[in-house]
Amino acid sequence: MISPDLLSSAARTHLASQLGFATSMTESMIEAMEKLMGHNLQAARASLDMTLGSAQQMMGTKDPQDFLSVSSSQVQPHADIVMTYVRHLSSIASDTHKQLARITQDKVNESSREIVSMLDGLGSSAPEGSQNSISLLRAAIDNAATGYSQMTQTTQDAIDQLESGICAASTQLTTMTTKSNGRAKKSV
Secondary structure, three states: OHHHHHHHHHHHHHHHHHHHHHHHHHHHHHHHHHHHHHHHHHHHHHHHHHHHHHHHHHHOOOHHHOOOOOOHHHHHHHHHHHHHHHHHHHHHEEEHHHHHHHHHHHHHHHHHHHHHHHHHHHHOOOOOOOOHHHHOOOHHHHHHHHHHHHHHHHHHHHHHHHHHHHHHHHHHHHHHHHHHHHEEEEEO
């Protein structure tokens, strides 16, 4: 027979654990939002400053060729701002994912240990023949924890590939705008 004190203690422990988990996740999300908001403000400021500078340069041109030359020279700096923004955004997302995955993995491991401990307690007072059922429950818990670990790794691999794609796109964009600027200067 399962003792009511054992169940009450397990329920309190579980509730405290869930509250701690929710608090950790919420703090991580708030931290990520703070980073994102700060990053967006920096990007908006850089874009505004660059746009004002570009407009002033274009207004100071004397002829259409000079205007085209100045406007084509602005492509690369604007592209650099966009790519820097995307790289930082990707970094924030990756860091947040890693932090949330770590918190969740810790929670999964903790919950698995608690359940196994509770099953061990039940096993000592369980009737004969129930050991197989308890062993099956323990195996299911281990399998669930392993599955979660594999899912986390797969997600991290996808994020790493996204970051790699962003870097490749950044390099390609830089190459394209450099070639574009070179052609525009030759034609002027």
